[in-house]
Amino acid sequence: MRGHVTRRAVTWFMVGRLMSDDELVRAALGGDPGAFTRLVDRHYDRCARYAYRMLGTREDAEDAVQETFLRAHRALARYEARDTFGAWVTRILVNQCRTLGARRARLARRFLRDDEAMERAEAPRWRAEEGTIPDDAVQRALDGLEPLLREAFILKHVEDMSYDQMEQATGAGRSALKMRVKRACDALRAALEVREHA
Amino acid sequence: MPDETTGRGWGDDGCPAPLAEALRRPVDLGPAARARLADALAAEGTPGAPPHVRARRWLVRPARWALPPLATIAAAAGLVVCGALGGAWASRARTGASAPPTPPAVAAAAAEGDPRVVRFVLVAPGAAQVALVGDFNGWDAARTPMRPGGAPGMWTVELPVSAGRHVYAFVVDGTRWVADPAAPLAPEDGFGSRNSVLVVGAET
Numbered sequence: 001m002r003g004h005v006t007r008r009a010v011t012w013f014m015v016g017r018l019m020s021d022d023e024l025v026r027a028a029l030g031g032d033p034g035a036f037t038r039l040v041d042r043h044y045d046r047c048a049r050y051a052y053r054m055l056g057t058r059e060d061a062e063d064a065v066q067e068t069f070l071r072a073h074r075a076l077a078r079y080e081a082r083d084t085f086g087a088w089v090t091r092i093l094v095n096q097c098r099t100l101g102a103r104r105a106r107l108a109r110r111f112l113r114d115d116e117a118m119e120r121a122e123a124p125r126w127r128a129e130e131g132t133i134p135d136d137a138v139q140r141a142l143d144g145l146e147p148l149l150r151e152a153f154i155l156k157h158v159e160d161m162s163y164d165q166m167e168q169a170t171g172a173g174r175s176a177l178k179m180r181v182k183r184a185c186d187a188l189r190a191a192l193e194v195r196e197h198a
Numbered sequence: 199m200p201d202e203t204t205g206r207g208w209g210d211d212g213c214p215a216p217l218a219e220a221l222r223r224p225v226d227l228g229p230a231a232r233a234r235l236a237d238a239l240a241a242e243g244t245p246g247a248p249p250h251v252r253a254r255r256w257l258v259r260p261a262r263w264a265l266p267p268l269a270t271i272a273a274a275a276g277l278v279v280c281g282a283l284g285g286a287w288a289s290r291a292r293t294g295a296s297a298p299p300t301p302p303a304v305a306a307a308a309a310e311g312d313p314r315v316v317r318f319v320l321v322a323p324g325a326a327q328v329a330l331v332g333d334f335n336g337w338d339a340a341r342t343p344m345r346p347g348g349a350p351g352m353w354t355v356e357l358p359v360s361a362g363r364h365v366y367a368f369v370v371d372g373t374r375w376v377a378d379p380a381a382p383l384a385p386e387d388g389f390g391s392r393n394s395v396l397v398v399g400a401e402t
């Protein structure tokens with residue numbers, strides 16, 4: 001009986017060394033219970049930052065981020081490695097923030113419209129030479145932007161994405177995104193800086 | 199006189215440095231947020247499996263296992279080893295492979311169509327027990343335990359397998375379902391875990 005091995009190959013599945021995101025995805029699909037946790041660890045903080053800047057409260061940000069990772073987990077088998085895992089999660093997150101943002105706006109609009117307007121009128125201005133801007137001033141300025149403008153601005157200037165990456169994340173075209181970033185910058189400048197002339 | 203503060207750093211779509219700095223500060227949602235997500239994920243089970251079939255894995259429920267030290271873990275290196283070779287198998291990307299995997303192959307049988315003896319090998323240092331499961335043994339982890347030895351962390355078993363296409367996997371320590379990294383992956387079975395494919399040819 002020809003039962004001899006002519007070549008022996010052993011592949012070592014190195015769990016301990018640093019695995020790429022795609023390797024962790026494969027491991028997670030293969031049943032490794034810790035693999036998805038490690039993916040979350042890598043991406044949680046930047047998702048939290050985006051969601052907070054987008055939605056304005058820590059509670060809403062937590063909801064958006066949690067829902068994002070749960071959806072990614074459920075749909076993991078549909079993730080295709082020609083994406084990057086990070087870009088894929090960002091796309092889910094952008095959509096989650098849109099949904100949550102719209103829902104929150106519908107609820108809030110009826111009660112807060114006048115209060116918001118008053119608050120914005122009284123908001124302390126920041127002068128460019130003053131150095132660090134207080135966090136509440138930043139967030140208030142962002143909250144004042146229309147959602148699509150805020151989204152484009154955060155992706156560009158907080159998450160430091162290229163316009164290519166932004167196209168992937170939002171589904172919008174490059175020129176639309178550039179216009180949104182520019183309009184966001186104009187609006188933020190107006191909201192944050194002191195004008196010498198009345 | 200125009201205010202020199204306005205316009206500085208903004209450009210067309212740019213952002214003044216202090217503002218960008220403020221925006222890029224990490225945002226802490228609190229440790230409880232992270233823990234709540236971990237709990238929610240734990241309740242989900244294996245990723246990708248449809249909810250109504252996840253229950254099937256009660257037999258081999260993946261336990262939350264602490265990672266053993268790097269020196270002993272290696273995890274699964276599987277290998278189907280035998281005599282005469284089969285065709286070239288497309289292999290999926292390996293993690294840290296030191297040599298390309300051997301195509302699965304089977305020993306010649308006394309007569310065509312007879313079951314062939316197939317040797318299965320898994321390298322899993324740190325495992326206390328390893329079993330082979332597949333369509334040829336009813337996916338029963340109790341039926342085909344593998345024996346340790348031959349090399350550190352190596353587990354082996356031989357058994358007759360009939361000609362044709364088979365799907366199999368290894369079960370490590372009764373809880374961890376592991377596909378054979380050296381063999382082609384079977385299409386997803388909807389249960390979340392992946393299996394491997396072995397084809398036993400009628401001819402060599």
